[in-house]
Amino acid sequence: MSQFWIYFQIGLKHVLDIHAYDHVLFLIALTVPYTFKDWKRILLLVSVFTIGHTVALVLSVFGIITVKVNIVEFLIPITILITALYHLFTAGKASKNDGVNLIFFVTLFFGIIHGLGFSNYFKTILGGSATSKLLPLGEFALGIEVAQLVVVFVALLLSYIVQTVFRFSKRDWALVMSAFIIGVVIPMIIESPIWNR
Numbered sequence: 001m002s003q004f005w006i007y008f009q010i011g012l013k014h015v016l017d018i019h020a021y022d023h024v025l026f027l028i029a030l031t032v033p034y035t036f037k038d039w040k041r042i043l044l045l046v047s048v049f050t051i052g053h054t055v056a057l058v059l060s061v062f063g064i065i066t067v068k069v070n071i072v073e074f075l076i077p078i079t080i081l082i083t084a085l086y087h088l089f090t091a092g093k094a095s096k097n098d099g100v101n102l103i104f105f106v107t108l109f110f111g112i113i114h115g116l117g118f119s120n121y122f123k124t125i126l127g128g129s130a131t132s133k134l135l136p137l138g139e140f141a142l143g144i145e146v147a148q149l150v151v152v153f154v155a156l157l158l159s160y161i162v163q164t165v166f167r168f169s170k171r172d173w174a175l176v177m178s179a180f181i182i183g184v185v186i187p188m189i190i191e192s193p194i195w196n197r
Contacts, residue, residue, distance in 0.1 A: 007136045010125070011143020014118060015151060022076050022188070023114065025181055027151045029083040030107065032177045033091065035170065036156055046148050048104050052111020054141040060119030061126060061133055070194045072116045077188040079110040080181060088178035092171030
């Protein structure tokens with residue numbers, strides 16, 4: 001049980017770490033156009049993101065894929081920017097498809113990118129044989145999923161309060177939050193180590 005708790009906590013802290021707020025920014029950008037009534041779609045999106053994140057960790061931990069840290073550290077804020085821009089330009093427009101669509105595949109791909117961003121650290125804390133790495137990966141992924149659901153719940157609660165108490169429209173809320181996220185993420189892109197060649 002103690003090993004489960006260790007890796008579960010690492011997953012929680014990975015998302016909730018105040019110094020690594022890129023994960024939180026992405027989750028807010030991903031869920032900004034939704035409300036509590038969209039909970040099934042949100043749960044699916046967050047789970048798809050976790051699956052992508054976990055796939056990247058598995059591929060990295062087992063040495064199947066390696067990517068330079070500078071490239072991944074550059075791509076992570078790019079994924080946030082793309083997501084926020086998408087919601088900025090589609091705010092208030094009716095969704096044509098409530099099923100699984102391109103957004104889910106893009107979210108999976110973005111999850112892979114975010115997973116690669118944590119893979120080097122995760123490889124250093126894992127030891128042992130290949131089979132002994134699967135259980136900690138699952139425990140870590142569970143911690144990530146729980147933390148992401150907490151972040152999404154808080155974001156949806158804030159959205160509900162702003163839309164109910166302050167009478168923001170859903171469209172205006174999506175515009176304001178998307179613009180805010182873009183304003184936060186552009187300096188992250190500019191300060192990326194990829195430019196230091």
